[in-house]
Amino acid sequence: MSIPTTEIRTAIGEALQWRYATKVFDANRSIESTTWATLEDSLVQSPSSYGLQPWKFLVITNKALMAELRPHSWNQSQITDCSHLLVMLAERTIGTAEADRLIDCMAATRGVEPESLAFYRGMIEKDLIKGPRSQSIGQWASNQVYIALGTFMVAAALLGVDTCPIEGFSPAEYDRILNLEASPYRSCVVCAAGYRDDSDKYASLAKVRYTATELIEHL
DSSP states (O other): OOOOOHHHHHHHHHHHHHOOBOSSBOTTOOOOHHHHHHHHHHHHTOOOGGGOOOEEEEEEOOHHHHHHHGGGTTTOTHHHHSSEEEEEEEESOOOHHHHHHHHHHHHHHHTOOGGGGHHHHHHHIIIIISSGGGGGHHHHHHHHHHHHHHHHHHHHHHTTOEEEEEOOSOHHHHHHHTTOTTSSEEEEEEEEEEOBOTTOGGGGSOOOOOOHHHHOOOO
16 A cells, blocks of 8 residues: 555545534434445455454344334434444454454465464463453454444445444343343443434534643653
């Protein structure tokens, strides 16, 4: 890739300034299939610790299913009025099977033998499977999902798609409705995506952010 141009840097700044947590979606507008395909790719390309990708993403466009989920989402209108409802799942556990899956995929992708990656696999096992962080692996997995959430929302903003990340929901009820109770994955965070409605008063409010001098320190 070439060095980003001034136009690209400007576009990123403008997109991040434009986006906000959309409260009212236009229920009559849908995200075009090609645009959504790009957003799905942003999820696939999202980084994660060790590259383990301890996640899965459920894309819901079925309005009946959205309506069933809404009462368990603080009755927020975004759940039913958005174009696409993204339910982001985190893996419940990280064990040898998950480590082997990554190593096998890495070996196949890079054209090497799995045995050549033994040291890397050992690092994962020592840290996440048998190490101190194994005791808080649920939080670790959730942290990775939030990286994907950020990647998705930035990509959406660059494409002119509105989003609203949602923590106000019942993970247990989502798991029940989405048949995840016996799954290796659990509901972690939800993100509604679509296009803002003209009636959303929050769209015109000035974005409130602390200044760079308050937040960033150069050492």
